[in-house]
Amino acid sequence: xxxxxxxxxxxxxxxxxxxxxxxxxxxxxxxxxxxxxxxxxxxxxxxxxxxxxxxxxxxxxxxxxxxxxxxxxxxxxxxxxxxxxxxxxxxxxxxxxxxxxxxxxxxxxxxxxxxxxxxxxxxxxxxxxxxxxxxxxxxxxxxxxxxxxxxxxxxxxxxxxxxxxxxxxxxxxxxxxxxxxxxxxxxxxxxxxxxxxxxxxxxxxxxxxxxxxxxxxxxxxxxxxxxxxxxxxxxxxxxxxxxxxxxxxxxxxxxxxxxxxxxxxxxxxxxxxxxxxxxxxxxxxxxxxxxxxxxxxxxxxxxxxxxxxxxxxxxxxxxxxxxxxxxxxxxxxxxxxxxxxxxxxxxxxxx
Numbered sequence: 001x002x003x004x005x006x007x008x009x010x011x012x013x014x015x016x017x018x019x020x021x022x023x024x025x026x027x028x029x030x031x032x033x034x035x036x037x038x039x040x041x042x043x044x045x046x047x048x049x050x051x052x053x054x055x056x057x058x059x060x061x062x063x064x065x066x067x068x069x070x071x072x073x074x075x076x077x078x079x080x081x082x083x084x085x086x087x088x089x090x091x092x093x094x095x096x097x098x099x100x101x102x103x104x105x106x107x108x109x110x111x112x113x114x115x116x117x118x119x120x121x122x123x124x125x126x127x128x129x130x131x132x133x134x135x136x137x138x139x140x141x142x143x144x145x146x147x148x149x150x151x152x153x154x155x156x157x158x159x160x161x162x163x164x165x166x167x168x169x170x171x172x173x174x175x176x177x178x179x180x181x182x183x184x185x186x187x188x189x190x191x192x193x194x195x196x197x198x199x200x201x202x203x204x205x206x207x208x209x210x211x212x213x214x215x216x217x218x219x220x221x222x223x224x225x226x227x228x229x230x231x232x233x234x235x236x237x238x239x240x241x242x243x244x245x246x247x248x249x250x251x252x253x254x255x256x257x258x259x260x261x262x263x264x265x266x267x268x269x270x271x272x273x274x275x276x277x278x279x280x281x282x283x284x285x286x287x288x289x290x291x292x293x294x295x296x297x298x299x300x301x302x303x304x305x306x307x308x309x310x311x312x313x314x315x316x317x318x319x320x321x322x323x324x325x326x327x328x329x330x331x332x333x334x335x336x337x338x339x340x341x342x343x344x345x346x347x348x349x350x351x
Contacts, residue, residue, distance in 0.1 A: 034189025216332025
C-alpha cells in the first residue's frame with residue numbers, strides 16, 4: 001500500500017517543469033524571508049521560487065500548519081513533533097519515527113533542509129515534488145494517520161485558518177492546493193548555507209578552519225565527495241552503502257520501482273548539520289559519527305547492488321581510513337553545522 005501511495009503521489013506531478021532563478025551573490029541575513037534568496041554556490045533548484053513566490057502571509061500560514069498537531073488524526077502529532085529545528089528538522093534520539101498513539105515507523109526521520117534542491121524526497125524517493133511531501137506522513141498509519149479531506153474539514157471549521165488562507169490566497173473554501181502550497185512555502189525556506197565551512201569558502205573574516213579541519217576537508221574530497229557532492233553535500237542519487245546483504249527488512253528504492261537492481265539503494269543524505277541529526281542511516285542504526293566512519297572503514301558488507309565506489313582494489317570493501325584521517329574527517333564534518341539555520345526564529349514554532 002505504501003508503495004502504491006508513493007507511486008501515485010509521484011505520478012500526480014510527473015509533468016511539472018524544473019525551474020531555476022537568479023541566485024543572490026551572498027547569503028542573506030536572518031531577517032529576510034526564508035526561501036526568498038538562493039545561495040550563490042548552490043546549483044539551480046528543482047523547486048524554483050517562481051513556482052511558489054515567497055510571500056509573508058503564505059509563509060506564516062505554512063509555519064502554523066507545520067506545528068499544528070491537528071493535522072494528525074488524534075491531534076497528538078505535528079510535522080514539528082518529529083522534525084525538530086535544533087536538529088536540522090530531524091528527530092533527535094529516535095532511531096525510527098514515532099507517530100500517533102506512539103506507533104513506531106519503519107525508517108529514521110530524515111532531516112529537512114535545502115528541500116528546494118531535492119529532485120525526489122524520502123529515503124526511497126517515493127515523493128517527486130515538494131508540494132506533495134506532506135501527503136506521505138499525513139496518510140501513513142504509523143505517522144499522522146489522517147486523510148486530506150479530514151484535514152481540510154478541520155481547517156475550514158476554524159475561523160482563524162479561514163482568515164489566514166483568505167489573506168494568502170483569496171476568499172473561498174480552503175482547498176488541497178492552497179494547503180499544500182502553504183506548507184511548501186514554509187518548507188522551501190529551510191535553507192542551510194551559513195556554516196563555518198560556508199564562511200570559509202566565501203573567504204569571510206570569521207571563516208577560518210583549524211589545521212585538523214582543513215586536513216579533514218582533503219580526506220572528504222578524496223573519499224566522500226563522489227556521493228556527497230556539491231555544496232549541498234549530496235548528489236541526490238540512490239546508493240547501497242553496504243549496510244546489509246539482503247535488505248529483507250527494507251528494500252529501499254526497490255520498494256518504489258520494483259527493480260532488483262534498486263534493492264538496498266537509499267537516498268544519499270546531505271551532510272549539512274550532520275553533527276545534529278543523529279542517529280544515522282535509513283534505520284537509525286548508528287548513534288554517533290564515529291560509528292558511521294567505522295562502518296565505512298571496516299563494516300561495509302557485500303551485496304549484489306553495493307555501490308562501486310565502495311569496492312577497492314584487491315577485493316577490499318569500504319574506505320580505508322587511518323585513525324588520524326577519521327579524526328580529521330570528523331573535525332571537518334563538525335564545520336558543516338549552521339547555527340543560524342538551527343536557531344532562526346522564523347522557522348521556530350509560533351508563539
